[in-house]
Amino acid sequence: MSTTSPDTVTAPEAPRVTARAVAEAADRLAAPSPVVAGVLQLLDEGSAPVRLIGARVSQSPEVAAQVLRLGNSALFSEPVDTIERAIVRIGERTLRGLLLAATTYRLLEGPLTAYGYPRLYLLRHCGEVAVMAQSLARLGPAALASQVYLAGLLHDLGKPILATIAEDRGMDVGEEVVTSVARERELFGTDHTRVAAWIARRWGLPEDLCLAMERHHDAAPPAEAVARPVWLADIAVRASGGDEEAIARLPLAAAECGLAPDALETLLMSSPDTDGPRRPPGLTDREVQVLRLLARGSAAKQVAHELGCSASTVHNHLHHVYRKLGVSGQSQALLLAREKGWV
Secondary structure, three states: OOOOOOOOOOOOOOOOOOHHHHHHHHHHHOOOOHHHHHHHHHHHHOOOOHHHHHHHHOOOHHHHHHHHHHHOOOOOOOOOOOHHHHHHHHHHHHHHHHHHHHHOHHHHHOOEHHHOEOOOHHHHHHHHHHHHHHHHHOOOOHHHHHHHHHHHHHOOOHHHHHHHHHHHHOOOOOOOOOOOHHHHHHHHOOOHHHHHHHHHHHOOOOHHHHHHHHHOOOOOOOOOOOHHHHHHHHHHHHHHOOOHHHHHHHHHHHHHOOOOHHHHHHHHHOOOOOOOOOOOOOOOHHHHHHHHHHHOOOOHHHHHHHHOOOHHHHHHHHHHHHHHHOOOOHHHHHHHHHHHOOO
16 A cells, blocks of 8 residues: 655745655544444454444434445446445445545535535535546446445545644635645645545555545546546536536546537536435425535534424424335435435
């Protein structure tokens, strides 16, 4: 496993971001939760029964929902209805990546002042890239789709790490926020793609995921089967959001990836921004708000803070949601909501 520091770019007067600074920021912000750490420990032991691993995964509704989602994706013909079956289906390698992706939720959900991102913006962007990249991957070898989805979730991990370093050091990014890799290199001596790949390798993630994170801003499509759909999905999602550079670049980028214009149009028409979520039947406006905030990775306390109410009120709303949807808990509610296109 490589532990060398991120590549740097020589720039006069640019403050160098050391490997130690990057590692400290990542470890402080993205340390695994007790649930994730517990599951990883069970996997490392190598002899834990699937039943025990499934029970540990189920202690985190967010992680359980992601496991069930992947286990019930279009890659498989038959649905699964238990965490244990979903774990067996997706395999240990994908489960490890998914668990580490889950640890980054709170890292991605906060506001990034250096980049001008409001709270939840980066988490939403990474989720949209993950879904679109997975759709692109299904046009090729289907076995790669789950890895592509995870790479999409993690591709911008370097941004909150660099933003935190900037905040810790009191760095002045100037009147304009950071909007390009070139500006990152000017300010930090490195960029978010290199930082993300370095952290991913330090965590022991598969090399195909690391390369997808490292190359998603390359000028040309990456050759790797996991990196390429993430590269195109990032451009497409940014174009859907109105990024003028991405809009101008998208047609050629799609053609370079072998995607016909009509296939590109279909892909964009089904993107989260252009095809908004439908409304769950029978739920109040506030119940829908709670469900969608949870689907974005927020915890109940964070939902309460954003909505200006108490955590107990959020839990009351959730009990009403469970009853109306006919589910037994949060993981099932989120799984159903994603399947129905409500979030």
